[in-house]
Amino acid sequence: MKSFFFKKKKYSIDSNGVITRKSHSNIALIKYWGKHKNKIQIPSNSSISYSLGEVYTVTRLSYEIKKRNFSLRVFFSGKEKTSFIPKILEFFHRISFYCSYLRDFNFIIETYNTFPHSSGIASSASSMSSLALCIMEIEKKLVSSLKKDFLLKKASFLARLGSGSACRSIYPGLVVWGSHQSIKGSNNLYAIQYPYKIHPIFTKMVDTILIIDETPKKILSSKGHQLMKNHPYAKERFKNANKNMDRLISILKIGDLQEFGKLIEHEALTLHAMIMTSRPYFIWMKPNTLNVLHNVWDFRMQSKKNIYFTLDAGANVHLLYPIQEKKYIIKWIYSDLFFYCKKIIESFCL
CATH class of the missing domain: 3.30.70.890 (GHMP kinase, C-terminal domain)
Structure with a gap:
């Protein structure tokens, strides 16, 4: 299934740009806690969460064609945060197989939350998912034929590689991540919107x-x-x-x-x-x-x-x-x- 998100197409990199995306935090009802050994961000059990309306991250991703060495700068709430760079570089490394065009750009990431960072309100979920949505907007500019369903599905797949619960923040409503025999379409690689009847x-x-x-x-x-x-x-x-x-x-x-x-x-x-x-x-x-x-x-x-x-x-x-x-x-x-x-x-x- 991973190959579904990999495109061998050679991209034509010919422009710079700025993309801004918002992504909401989520609160899990059934908790994801524990990962499979020797696998990257694969949950040991299925989970389900609500996305939250007033709790979100806004990410502004500026990109320009790389001329020499790769560079990345990160700002959080207006202040430069070099301490955030290692995690983002690890994320870029994990997704580079699926987004080869990232190697052709330098980036500036500017982000802020409407809630406290790293205090247990899933800030990594909203931040990584908003960044994944920005990256998929770059891909959409490079491959204009991308459909919305694929864009969101791949954004969820990418977000998971940055923070497991981030894959659930791509969608509104009740969202499921992790393979479960009773939930059609559920899988370990990306989240899906809850597919069954919900009482009003x-x-x-x-x-x-x-x-x-x-x-x-x-x-x-x-x-x-x-x-x-x-x-x-x-x-x-x-x-x-x-x-x-x-x-x-x-x-x-x-x-x-x-x-x-x-x-x-x-x-x-x-x-x-x-x-x-x-x-x-x-x-x-x-x-x-x-x-x-x-x-x-x-x-x-x-x-x-x-x-x-x-x-x-x-x-x-x-x-x-x-x-x-x-x-x-x-x-x-x-x-x-x-x-x-x-x-x-x-x-x-x-």
Whole structure:
């Protein structure tokens, strides 16, 4: 299947240009945590996520025909970031077989987020996917016959080689990555939009993000994935994640909010349990993360409202609930939870 994205065509490189693309972060409901050994960015289990409306990265890619040596400059929020260059060079190296034209240009990358970088809100997902979309726009200029479906599919394929979850950020809505026997078209090389019926209640979900800690994580997600290779509970985790995907398919169809909430909270806590039982072990949650989780449980029991949490690989908390209940819930969030966080990001599921 990889050869599908490789074109032997000799490109005619004859112009410079600037491309700007936006890509949204995503929040996984079924978590991707762990990769196949000796393979680049191949997940050990399938995952599914919502793309998030107000949480995104904008990337401006300037390219000019290379005259001598290759050069790359990277700017983040207006400041030059030489520390970002090694990761981007590794990304370019991985995708060069599929995008040979990259060798003919010098690049300047200017990017910014609407949310804190490296704090556990999938900044690598939105940044790598926006860069992949820029690169595919270059390819579209070189091969005018490219169809939109192919462009997005290859962008997802490329984004995965920069950051696994980035492949899911190419598309809006519910997006699946990783081969699963119950989901037609799912595969390990690129993401697909969820292909089955979704109850209307799940098409208008709110995601309010509580920023507990804005500082970059001391242990990055890439390191956490590596620790799954010899994790004593890894095999059982991968098996349960795929079983949970089957459960979620049914839940999404019938619109069972309570079962949806139980499942995503269990997935979030399972992810952090794997982190805390790795060798070496570590904890991303902060005291206020736990304070928020307990408050959500108490509020839900008392109010009977459908508000549920999920966590990514960090201390910050995503609160998911149907838009029909937003007025009551958002008021409670600001009155009772604002004390525990640095800021609140009001977003929604695309």
